Amino acid sequence: MNVIELRGIGKTFTDRDEPTVALQDINLTIQTGEFVAIIGPSGSGKSTLMNILGLLDVPSEGDFLLDGDAVTNFSDRQLSKLRREKIGFVFQSFNLLPRLSVVQNVELPLVYAGMRGRDRRERALELLKLVGLEERAGYKPNQISGGQTQRVAIARALANEPSLILADEPTGNLDTKSSTAIIDELRRLNRVTHATIIIVTHNPEIAEQTDRVITVRDGRIGSDSATHHHAPKPAAKRPVTRRVTVNGVKSRKAG
Amino acid sequence: MLLWENLKMALVSLRNAKLRSFLTMLGIIIGVAAVVSILAIGAGVKKAVQDQITGVVNANSIAIASGKVGPQAGKNGQNPGASAAGASTLTLKDVDALKTVDNINAVAPIGLISGIVANGSTTAGGALLLATSPEYSKTQTLKYDAGRFFNATETKKNVVVLGGKAKESLFGTKEAVGQTVTIRGQKFEVIGALKPSDASASALAGPSFDDAVYIPFDTAAKLTGGTAQVLRIIAQVEDGADVNTTADRAREALLASHGGQDDFSVLTQKDILSTVDTILNLLTTFIVAIASISLLVGGIGIMNIMLVSVTERTREIGLRKAVGASSTTVLMQFLIEALVISIIGGALGIGAAMLMATAAGRLAKIEPVFTPEAILLAVGVSAAVGIIFGIAPAIKAARKRPIQALKAV
Numbered sequence: 001m002n003v004i005e006l007r008g009i010g011k012t013f014t015d016r017d018e019p020t021v022a023l024q025d026i027n028l029t030i031q032t033g034e035f036v037a038i039i040g041p042s043g044s045g046k047s048t049l050m051n052i053l054g055l056l057d058v059p060s061e062g063d064f065l066l067d068g069d070a071v072t073n074f075s076d077r078q079l080s081k082l083r084r085e086k087i088g089f090v091f092q093s094f095n096l097l098p099r100l101s102v103v104q105n106v107e108l109p110l111v112y113a114g115m116r117g118r119d120r121r122e123r124a125l126e127l128l129k130l131v132g133l134e135e136r137a138g139y140k141p142n143q144i145s146g147g148q149t150q151r152v153a154i155a156r157a158l159a160n161e162p163s164l165i166l167a168d169e170p171t172g173n174l175d176t177k178s179s180t181a182i183i184d185e186l187r188r189l190n191r192v193t194h195a196t197i198i199i200v201t202h203n204p205e206i207a208e209q210t211d212r213v214i215t216v217r218d219g220r221i222g223s224d225s226a227t228h229h230h231a232p233k234p235a236a237k238r239p240v241t242r243r244v245t246v247n248g249v250k251s252r253k254a255g
Numbered sequence: 256m257l258l259w260e261n262l263k264m265a266l267v268s269l270r271n272a273k274l275r276s277f278l279t280m281l282g283i284i285i286g287v288a289a290v291v292s293i294l295a296i297g298a299g300v301k302k303a304v305q306d307q308i309t310g311v312v313n314a315n316s317i318a319i320a321s322g323k324v325g326p327q328a329g330k331n332g333q334n335p336g337a338s339a340a341g342a343s344t345l346t347l348k349d350v351d352a353l354k355t356v357d358n359i360n361a362v363a364p365i366g367l368i369s370g371i372v373a374n375g376s377t378t379a380g381g382a383l384l385l386a387t388s389p390e391y392s393k394t395q396t397l398k399y400d401a402g403r404f405f406n407a408t409e410t411k412k413n414v415v416v417l418g419g420k421a422k423e424s425l426f427g428t429k430e431a432v433g434q435t436v437t438i439r440g441q442k443f444e445v446i447g448a449l450k451p452s453d454a455s456a457s458a459l460a461g462p463s464f465d466d467a468v469y470i471p472f473d474t475a476a477k478l479t480g481g482t483a484q485v486l487r488i489i490a491q492v493e494d495g496a497d498v499n500t501t502a503d504r505a506r507e508a509l510l511a512s513h514g515g516q517d518d519f520s521v522l523t524q525k526d527i528l529s530t531v532d533t534i535l536n537l538l539t540t541f542i543v544a545i546a547s548i549s550l551l552v553g554g555i556g557i558m559n560i561m562l563v564s565v566t567e568r569t570r571e572i573g574l575r576k577a578v579g580a581s582s583t584t585v586l587m588q589f590l591i592e593a594l595v596i597s598i599i600g601g602a603l604g605i606g607a608a609m610l611m612a613t614a615a616g617r618l619a620k621i622e623p624v625f626t627p628e629a630i631l632l633a634v635g636v637s638a639a640v641g642i643i644f645g646i647a648p649a650i651k652a653a654r655k656r657p658i659q660a661l662k663a664v
Contacts, residue, residue, distance in 0.1 A: 084579020
C-alpha cells in the first residue's frame with residue numbers, strides 16, 4: 001500500500017530575483033510502515049521535498065498522492081485536516097510557541113482536532129512521559145535545553161497519532177547521546193505503531209540507522225537504496241584530464 | 256467549541272503580552288472616554304436647561320413673548336435681538352384679551368424690574384425682581400415654605416413673596432414671613448416664602464426662578480414711576496384641553512388685540528424646548544466631532560500595533576497551520592484578540608468617562624447624563640476600529656502557505 005506517491009514533482013521558487021529550481025522530475029513511492037532517510041548536501045532540495053511531503057508547501061508541477069488522494073488539488077480546509085489527522089512534522093528549528101508552556105505546546109494539535117480540555121491535558125502528559133519530559137510540563141521553551149525542546153517537538157508531532165511522521169534534521173543541533181536516543185525512539189515508533197517515518201539528514205551515520213536511504217542532489221533523486229537505483233551522474237562540467245598515448249609517449253591531455 | 260478555545264487562546268496571548276495589549280487599548284480608552292464624557296456632559300446640560308424650562312413653562316402652559324423669539328426668531332423681519340431685549344410690544348390689554356380665550360384658566364403678566372432687595376445691610380445677591388399678578392400662583396406649582404402668594408386685594412400694596420434662594424440670602428434659617436425688606440429703598444412686607452427649588456442657577460440657563468422675588472404688577476409700576484413693561488405673559492391651559500389648539504386661539508386673540516400686528520410670539524413648552532434642543536445639539540455635535548478625532552488616532556494606534564504584532568507572529572501563524580489549524584481558524588483567533596482588546600478598551604474608556612464627566616460636572620454644577628445610545632455608539636465604533644485595523648494584516652498572514660510563514664523572520 002503506497003502511502004506516498006510522487007509523480008514528476010517539481011518546485012521552482014519565483015519570489016527571488018531569478019527563478020530558482022529547487023526540485024525537478026521527482027518520482028518516488030513510499031509504502032506504509034517504511035523507515036526512510038533522505039540525505040543530501042545543503043541546498044540539494046531535501047528540505048523542500050520534505051515540506052511538500054508534509055503539505056507545508058505546494059509543488060509547482062507534478063502529482064502528489066497521499067494514501068491514494070491527489071492532494072495537489074486539495075483546498076486549504078482539506079489540507080489542514082490532513083495536517084492534523086495524518087501528519088506529524090518535527091521541524092528543523094524546534095518551532096515551539098515561546099509564550100506557551102511545554103504541555104500547552106504539545107496540546108496544540110489536539111486543540112485543532114477538537115479534543116476537550118481534560119482529555120487533551122491527559123494525552124499531552126502521556127506524550128511527554130513517552131519522551132521523558134513529564135516533569136517539565138509547566139516550563140516555558142526558553143527554560144529547557146535544546147535536546148529537551150526537540151523531544152517536546154517530537155511529542156507534539158505524535159499528538160494526533162499520525163500515520164506519517166516527517167522529521168527534518170531532528171538531530172541537527174544535538175549531541176550524540178541525544179541524537180541516538182531520538183533515532184531509537186523513532187525506530188521504536190516505526191516498529192510498534194507501523195507509522196511511516198521519513199527523516200531528512202545530512203549525516204550518513206544517522207541515515208544508516210534507517211531501513212532505506214534516498215539521496216537527493218541538485219533537486220533530483222540521486223540514489224535509492226530500495227531500488228538499488230543509481231541515477232547517472234550529471235555531465236561533467238569541469239575539463240577532465242585523460243591519459244593518452246601518442247606515438248608511444250604517455251602524456252596528459254585536457255579533453 | 257473551537258470558538259471557545261480561540262477565546263481562551265486570545266486571552267492567554269493578551270495576558271502574555273500585557274504591556275503591549277494595554278498600549279494597544281490605550282488609544283481606544285482615550286477615544287471612548289473623550290467621546291462618551293462629552294456626550295454625557297452635553298446631555299446633562301440639555302437636561303438642566305430643560306428642567307429649568309419645564310419648571311416654569313409646564314406642559315399645559317403657554318408663554319407669550321414680545322417680538323419674534325425662539326422658533327419664530329427673525330420672522331417678519333423682526334430683529335431677534337431687539338425682540339428679546341427691546342421695549343415690549345405686550346400690554347396689560349393683552350392679558351385681558353387672553354383671559355377670554357377658551358380653555359385658558361389663568362393668565363399672568365411678568366415684568367422684570369431691576370433694583371436691590373435688602374434686609375438691613377444684607378442684600379439678596381442675584382435676585383430677580385419679578386412683577387406679576389395674583390393669577391401667577393395658578394400658572395405654577397409653587398411650593399411654599401411659609402405664607403402665601405398675594406391676592407386680588409393686595410395688587411397695589413407693598414407685599415413681596417420671596418423665592419427659596421432669596422429668602423435664604425436675606426434671612427438664613429429664620430422666619431421671613433411678617434418681616435420687612437426694602438426694595439429700591441421702599442419697605443415691603445414679606446407675605447410668603449417659597450421652598451428652594453431643585454433647578455439651580457447655572458452659567459448656561461441663567462438665573463432661575465428660585466432666585467426670584469415676586470411683587471404685584473401695579474406696585475411695580477408705582478416703583479418705576481410709570482407703567483411697568485409686560486415682558487412675558489404666562490397662560491395656563493385647562494387639563495385635558497389641547498395646548499396647541501389653545502395656543503392658536505391665543506394667537507388670534509392677540510392679533511386682534513394688536514390691531515393685526517404680528518409682533519409677538521406664542522410659545523408652548525415644546526417650542527421652547529425645541530429651540531434649546533437645537534442650540535445644544537449643534538454645540539454637542541461640534542465638540543463630539545473634535546473628540547472623535549482622538550478616536551481616529553486611537554484606531555491608527557491600534558493598526559500600528561496590530562501590524563507589528565502580526566508581523567512578529569507570522570511564524571506562529573505558520574506553526575499553527577502546520578499542526579492543523581485552517582486559515583479560518585487562525586483568522587478567528589486574531590479577530591477575537593482584536594475584539595477583546597476593543598471591548599475591554601471600550602469598557603475601560605466608559606469607566607474613565609464616568610469618572611471624568613462626574614468630576615467635570617461637579618466643577619460646573621451639571622449632572623452628566625449617560626445615555627445607552629452614547630455608550631453603544633462609542634463601543635461600536637471602537638470595536639469596528641479594532642477589527643478593521645487588526646484584521647487586515649492578519650488576513651494577509653493567514654493566507655500564506657505554512658512554510659512561507661514559518662520562514663518569515
